[in-house]
Amino acid sequence: MSTGLLVADGERAREFVGTDQTERAVVDVAVGVLMQTDGQFLLTSRPDGKVYAGYWEFPGGKLEAGESVEQALRRELQEELGITIGETQAWKTQMVDYPHALVRLHFCKVWHWQGELQMREGQSHAWQSLPVRVVPVLPGTVPVLGWLAEEREFSGATHS
Numbered sequence: 356m357s358t359g360l361l362v363a364d365g366e367r368a369r370e371f372v373g374t375d376q377t378e379r380a381v382v383d384v385a386v387g388v389l390m391q392t393d394g395q396f397l398l399t400s401r402p403d404g405k406v407y408a409g410y411w412e413f414p415g416g417k418l419e420a421g422e423s424v425e426q427a428l429r430r431e432l433q434e435e436l437g438i439t440i441g442e443t444q445a446w447k448t449q450m451v452d453y454p455h456a457l458v459r460l461h462f463c464k465v466w467h468w469q470g471e472l473q474m475r476e477g478q479s480h481a482w483q484s485l486p487v488r489v490v491p492v493l494p495g496t497v498p499v500l501g502w503l504a505e506e507r508e509f510s511g512a513t514h515s
Contacts, residue, residue, distance in 0.1 A: 360450045363494035367454040379457040381450075385428035386415035387465045388446065388499065391482065396503070397472075398489055398496070399435070400479040406455050411481070412493040413462070424461040432468070435475055441467030447502060451495040460495050 369379065389397040398411045416431035418424065425443050432440050443463040451458045474480055481489050485504055492500070 360452055361494065361498060362452045364454050369452070370455050382456050382458045383418040383424075383427075384415055384458055384460050385418060385424045385431060386413045386460050386462045387428050387432055387440065387443070388413050388462055388503075389465045389468065393484075394507070395482040395484050398481050398483050398487065398492075399474070400489075401493065402476040402478045406453070407493055410491050410493040410496075411487070411489045412496045413499060415460075424463065428463055428465075432465075435478070436470075436480075437473030437475055438468040438470040440465050441469075447499075449495060449498055453494070458495065462499060 387397075397414065399414045401408050401410050401412060403409075414432060414435055415428060416435065418427040419430075422430070424445065428443060429440055432438055443465055446462045446464050449460045449462065451460060472480060483489060485500065485507070487500060
């Protein structure tokens, strides 16, 4: 399921590649929503040196040429977190217009993985429930928190 375009930091100028100032290439990103049986989910901070450093997000990364979303997610979570994931569940897609890039986020739920979490890029991690306690949250992460809340309401689950 795909949702509309989310514009992040709309007051900031957009960055374009080359001389064409009308179109921006879409960057596809695989994102893992790691879920525990108690409903908690993993957020990681963006490492120093990256755009939006210190903001909290769901882990993942860019698709490389020829990779599927699932292949990219497996590679990224191994590289960033040192874990090997089991089956993934394609969930939702969100377009986000950041000042630095136009990004298509492919969110996948992950219920099973092997290995201990290792923050290989110097990032922090936190298991969270709703409402999240970590701030600031990356703009592309905000819709996911809403989707999780909707699912919990729909299933009749309550959370205090």
